[in-house]
Amino acid sequence: xxxxxxxxxxxxxxxxxxxxxxxxxxxxxxxxxxxxxxxxxxxxxxxxxxxxxxxxxxxxxxxxxxxxxxxxxxxxxxxxxxxxxxxxxxxxxxxxxxxxxxxxxxxxxxxxxxxxxxxxxxxxxxxxxxxxxxxxxxxxxxxxxxxxxxxxxxxxxxxxxxxxxxxxxxxxxxxxxxxxxxxxxxxxxxxxxxxxxxxxxxxxxx
Numbered sequence: 001x002x003x004x005x006x007x008x009x010x011x012x013x014x015x016x017x018x019x020x021x022x023x024x025x026x027x028x029x030x031x032x033x034x035x036x037x038x039x040x041x042x043x044x045x046x047x048x049x050x051x052x053x054x055x056x057x058x059x060x061x062x063x064x065x066x067x068x069x070x071x072x073x074x075x076x077x078x079x080x081x082x083x084x085x086x087x088x089x090x091x092x093x094x095x096x097x098x099x100x101x102x103x104x105x106x107x108x109x110x111x112x113x114x115x116x117x118x119x120x121x122x123x124x125x126x127x128x129x130x131x132x133x134x135x136x137x138x139x140x141x142x143x144x145x146x147x148x149x150x151x152x153x154x155x156x157x158x159x160x161x162x163x164x165x166x167x168x169x170x171x172x173x174x175x176x177x178x179x180x181x182x183x184x185x186x187x188x189x190x191x192x193x194x195x196x197x198x199x200x201x202x203x204x205x206x
Contacts, residue, residue, distance in 0.1 A: 004196040006032075006093040007186045008115055010101045010108045010163075011179075013123035014153030016134040018169040022123065023100060025176050033098045033183070036089055039065065042080040055085070073103060073110035084111070098183055105159035119186055121179060122163035125153075126170035 013019035023035050039055040041062050050056050057065075062081045065071060074083030084101055092099050101111065111118055125131040131153060135146050160166055165182050169175040186192070194201065 004096055004187075004192050006095065006097045006099060007183070007192075008089065008093060008099050008101070008111075008118045009183065009186075010103060010111060010118060010120040011123065012104055012108055012120070012156070012159075012163065013169075014125070014131065014156040015149055016131045016138075016153065017123045017125045018134075018172065018175070019102065019123050021172070022169065022176055022179060023102060025172075026100075026179060029180075030098075032096065033100065034092055035100045035102055036084055039071075039074075039083045039085055040080060055088075072101075072114055073107040075106065098186075105156065105162060108162065119165070119182065120163040121165045121167060121182060122160045123175070124157065124160065124166060124168045126168055 011019055011023060027033055027035060037051060037053070037055060039057055039062060041057060041059045042054075044050065044054070044056055048054065059081065062074075062083065065083065065085070066074060070086055071083040072086050072089065074081060076082075084103065084107070089099050089101075101107070103111070108120055112120070125134070128150075132146065132150055135141065135149055141149070167175050167178045167182075
């Protein structure tokens with residue numbers, strides 16, 4: 001059985017929809033799936049490790065990578081830069097690992113311009129009320145900050161129709177299963193299976 005190349009996926013969602021929890025649960029179940037580790041110029045927070053949570057680099061290093069066209073997508077958020085390295089993702093895909101990019105709709109647009117066969121998934125909360133409740137349950141944020149996040153969530157959600165698949169995270173296990181189904185379907189495409197089982201197919205057609 002020939003080695004098959006991994007698939008590239010984008011997962012986007014408004015804050016509070018449960019995207020990070022779904023990604024973490026997915027990776028715990030599947031050793032052959034990874035989430036891309038982005039580059040950033042911001043300082044590590046307590047408990048964050050280099051190359052595990054982010055690749056922490058200086059502004060000069062980041063700008064040098066931009067000049068080398070090393071990023072699928074990058075953005076400046078306030079005073080910090082964030083980017084997705086082509087080289088890091090390519091090496092994982094070549095090893096047969098399915099890679100997930102945890103990025104917003106703007107980053108997704110940039111990646112789609114470069115990668116024809118990337119598959120995109122947008123995660124929705126079950127209702128506006130539930131989303132607000134989840135944001136409130138996080139703890140210390142003021143009503144003003146929550147209102148701002150709700151407005152941002154509405155803005156993010158307005159781009160749902162740019163994605164290939166939409167998953168509503170009402171029941172967590174169901175949402176996780178639906179994301180897994182998308183991944184498995186990509187592994188079973190004609191192109192992937194022809195590469196993986198070329199010897200078998202040739203034998204059957206003799």
